[in-house]
Amino acid sequence: QSALTQPASVSGSPGQSITISCTGTSSDVGRYNYVSWYQQHPGKAPKLMICDVTNRPSGVSNRFSGSKSGNTASLTISGLRTEDEADYYCSSYTISNTPIFGGGTKVTVL
C-alpha cells in the first residue's frame, strides 16, 4: 500500500495560518475517522498532535486543528509560531487493519 500523499513543504509567516493536506483513498482516509497528525522536530521523536481527525490530546495547543473531506484530511496551524517549524506526518487506519503514514511535510516559518 502506498503512503498517504502530503505536500513536501508548506511555509508561512508568523501569525499566519497554514494548512497541510493528506490525501488517501476510499480504503483508508475516506473510509475511517481514524486520521492522526504528528509533529517531529529534528532529531526528536514524533509527537501526537491530532487523533480521530479532529481531537487534540491534552496539552496540545488549540492553534492546531484537524478536518476531513472525502479522501483528504487536513491539519491547520493558526497563529503560526517559530516553534511550529518542524516536519508533520499524517496517519490513517486502513482496510487492511494496519496503519499507514503520509510522506511528511516540512513546515517553514518565514
Add this chain to the structure above:
Amino acid sequence: EVQLVESGGDLEQPGGSLRLSCAASGFTFSSSEMNWVRQAPGKGLEWISYIKTGDGTTHYADSVKGRFTISRDNAKNSLYLQMNSLRAEDTAVYYCARGGWFADWGQGTLVTVSS
C-alpha cells in the same frame, strides 16, 4: 508519566539478526496495543508492526513480513522486535509507540545494516 525506552540498535551485516527491546513504564502496559515504527535516515515514518492485547494478534508491513517478529512480555512491561535476514534498506531509527494513535513514542534506537 509515560516512558518508552528502546535499546538493542547496532551495526549489523546484511543477513544478520538483531533483537530490539522497548521498556515501558507509567501506564498499564498489558492493556495497551504496541507498535514499532521506523524512520530511515532523512526519510519519513514507516509503520512496521503492532501487537494487540488479549490474544496478542500481530500485523506486519509487507516490507518486513516473514523476517521480523514482534512480541511482548507483560510481566516485564517490555516489547520486542526480532529482526532476521537484515537488509541495507532496514537501516533506520526504530521507535516503539503506544496505542492505535501512537500516542507516546520512545527516543528511538538506531539500526545500521552494512558490510
